[in-house]
Amino acid sequence: MKTxxxxxxFLVDDDALFLKGLSIEFKSSADFEIETYATGELCIQNLSHNPDVIVLDYQLDGINPNAxxxxxxxxxxxAYDSDIPVIMLSSQDKIDVAINCMHHRAFDYVVKSETAFxxxxxxxxxxxxxxxxxxxxxxxxxxM
Structure with missing residues (x-):
């Protein structure tokens, strides 16, 4: 944590409404410094801001299909910092998607729903x- x-x-999602809602929820519930990004590329460009945790959408192709x-x-x-915990977030409620995320060293996997926050x-x-x-x-x- 910071001083x-x-x-x-970091909240990373191409769904602008969901991203804004999640940001508001976190700001109102605890002491977070939040940065939001609509693409994975923007998140990666800003890793030097040293996030403590990243919540990352699984799809990320809503704005740019080539993203x-x-x-x-x-x-x-x-690859940048293996110690940054990343929580994957997706509207897909499929076990194979969750397993794939965990295989790539995600800390956890959450399905977008009313209880996601x-x-x-x-x-x-x-x-x-x-x-x-x-x-x-x-x-x-x-x-010792």
Whole structure:
């Protein structure tokens, strides 16, 4: 997390309405610094802003049919920094899509629905719980 205790969250989705709604939900519910992107290319160009978490749409071809998809974007994010947790988001409720995302090292997979925001909140809380435990474990291990 950042020094001002805000979680820097990238939201990447080509559905402008869903993206705006998700951004509003996160801004109103917790202390997030949010950057939104309509394409994977824009997200990748801004990785130097050091996001703590990225929520990434699986499709990403609504604006430009030739745009890179979510899996390609995920692979580029992981090549840039394998420690950035990426939560994949999709309207496709198919197990093979979820498995593919996890195979490409997504932290989790969420289906777009009425409960998507609540699931994302829980997952982000889990991510930072893991990071805190990892930090404490590393501190204890350094004392041995």
């Amino acid at each position: 001002e205790n805000k979680i820097k969250l 890179i998809n979510g899996i390609q974007t995920l692979d580029k994010i992981k 609540l699931r994302l909140q829980k997952i982000i809380t889990t991510i930072f719980g893991y990071k805190k435990m990892e930090k404490e474990l590393n501190w204890y291990m350094s004392k």
